[in-house]
Amino acid sequence: MTKYTDIELLRQLCLLFGPSGCEDNVADFIREQISDTCDEIYTDRLGSLIAYIGSGKSDRQRLMISAHMDEVGFMINEICDDGYLKFETLGGIDPSVLCGKNVTLGDEVNKIKGVIASKAIHHKKRDERLNITPVSDMYIDIGLSSREDVLKYLDIGAYGTFDSEFIRFGKDGRKIKSKALDDRLGCAVMIEAMRALYPERDSLPMDIYFCFTVREEIGISGAQVAANTIKPDFAIVLETTAVADIAGVADSAKVAIQGEGGAISLMDRSTIYDRELVEFALDVAKKNSVKAQIKKYVSGGNDASHIHKSGVGVRTLALSAPTRYLHSPACVVDAEDYYSILSLVDAMLREWKFAD
C-alpha cells in the first residue's frame, strides 16, 4: 500500500449523496465494491446493507461490524413563490457552518446544485453581523425565480447534502478534508477489511456480519434492527469522533489527538463499552506496532448505543477516527489515522480470541 495515495475508495464514498433516509446511492456503490468478497449480501427491511463472511453454522460465534452510510444533511420544507427554498437540517449541524455553503439537492435519482444564503452583509444590521444567522433566516438558491419552475425539479421533502470538494492538504497531503467522512471512513475500513479477509475466510474462528447501516445521524438507528436480526455475540462499531485538538484547547478537552491512531471509547453519552474488548484492541495494537489511543472525553454517541442493548445484550467496541470539524462540509481527518485503523481492524479480526 502506497501511503497517502490509496485514498481513492474513501474519496468515492465521501462524494456520494446519502443523507439520513436516502442512503440508496451509497448502498448501491458498496454492494458493487463487495460483491466478490463475501458469501452473501442482503438489504434489510430498513435499507441497511448486510454482508456476511462465514460458515453458516449456527453454533459459531457471530461478530457484527458496523459503520453507518448516512451523513448529516437537509430537507426542503418550503418552496417560496420567488423560487427560494427553505430547509431544516437532518442530523445535528451547527448553524454557524451553513451560510454560503454549496449543497446538492434531490433524491437517489435526480440531483441539482444550490447554495445556502442569507442577505448580504451590506443589508445586515450590526447585531445581525455579529450573531449566528438562524436557519429560519437562510434560504437555498438554485438559480430559479418562481415556485412553478422549481417544481419541475424538486418538491417539499427533497433531500440535501453539503457539496464540498475532497481535498488533501498539509505536509505531504497528510490531512484529508471532505464532507461525510462521518462515516464513509468506517464504510471504507469495512470494505478494505473484507477484501483482505475473504481469501482467508476458512481460517476465521467466527462468522462476521459487515453491516452498512442507515439513519445513524437522526438517532432512529438502522443498526438496531440489524442487531436484532443478526443477534451477534460481539460488535465493533467503526466511527468518527469529534476532536478538539486545535490551538488554544486544553489537553484535557481535546478528546483525542490526530495522528495518534484510532480512538477507542471507554464510555460515551449512551454506551459503556466492553472492557475486555478494549483491552484486546489495545493489546493487538501494541503487539503489531499500530497506533491507537483511548478517547479521553465522555461525549457524543453512536450506533453502539442501540447495538449493545439489543437482544440479550452485545459486547461492543467502538473504534473511531479522530475527526476535526465534524458535521460540517469541511471535516478533517489525518490519513495516518485511517491507515492505523485499517491495520488494527485487520489485525483484530485475524487474532480474534473470543471464539470457542
Place this chain on the structure above:
Amino acid sequence: MELKRLITSLCSLMSVSGHEQYSYEAVSSLVGKYFDEIKSDGVGNILLVRRCGKENAAKIMIDTHFDEIGMLVTKIHEGGFLSVTSVGGLDLSILQATDVVIYGRETITGVIASTPPHLKKDKSAKKLTELSELLIDTGYEKEELEKIVSVGTPVGFSPVYTELLGDRMCGKSFDNKACAAAAIYALSKIDRANLAADVYLLLSCHEETLPTGGVAAGAFAVEPDYAMVIDVNLARVPDTPRHETVDFDAGVSISISAVTDKRLTRAVEQLCREKKIKYTRVAAPSSTGTNTPALNLTGRGVPTVDIGLPLKSMHTYNEVLCIGDVLELSALVREFVCSEKIREGFAI
C-alpha cells in the same frame, strides 16, 4: 475566450486588496493579447489599452476594480494554525468550515476551523465566533509552516465555481472581476475601426479597502475625456428593501446620482433603448458606493456614468450572478465605446 471561462479564470486569480500585482503576469498572459498595451503603475492598478487608430483620438476610461476581499495572517500558532484579520468587508457568518488558499512562499490550502455540535459548550450561544478567535487549519507543524507563511501573508477563498439552473453561476470574487470579464469580453470582439475613441480599461486596485481606491491615480495618468465605472450592485433577495436593491436577471443598473454626469447618464440610457439593452434605474442620490466619485473628481473632472451588475450574496465565496446580465453589460460596453454620438458630446 468563452465568457464563462473568462469569468472564472479572472475571478480565480488572487487579488486580495493591496496584492493586485500578484496576478499581473497571469492577467497579462490571459487577456493581454486582446489589447495594444498592458501596464501597471506605482499603486497597483493594471491598465489595458485598446487604440482606435485615429489621430488625436479621444480617451474613454472603463473602470472595473480588480481587488477582492480577503484576509491577512496575523499569527502562527502551535499545531499549524493561523489567525487572520479581514481585508475589506468580510461577512463573519460565512467563514467557519470554509476552504481557503494561503498565498505564502508556496500556495497552500487551509480550512477554517469550526466547533462541532458535539463539543459546543453553550448550545444556545447567539454570537458568532469573532474573526480574531477563528483559526485556519493548515495541516503543517508550526516550524514547517513558518517557512511558508509569515505575518501579513494574504489568504483568499478557494476558487470553486458552480453552475446553477437558469444560467446562474456562483463562486468567489464576481465582485468585481466578473465586470472586468464583461468589459474584456466586449473589447476583445470589437474591430478597431468601430471604436469611437481609444479605450483605457482600468483594473483598479484598493476599492474594497480605501475610500478613494486606486482609481484616482489610474485616471490621473490617463486624463480620460469621459468614463464608465462598472461595479456589482446588490440584487434583491428575501428580506431586503426594494429601494436599496436592483432586479436580478433584468440587465444592468444605471445609477442616477449627484456624483455621476447627468448628460452622460441620459445618453447611456438613450443608447440602451436604441440598442435594446436591458437596464433598470437605481436612485443613489449622494453616493454610489463605487469608484465613481473618486474618478469624477480626478484632474479637471471626468464626466462619469455609473453602471451596476446585479449580484446576490455579495462578499461571500458564493456570490451569485446571472450570465444574461453579464451579456447585457458586455453589450453596453461595446455600444458605449463604439458610440460616435457620445464621443461627439463629451470629447474635449
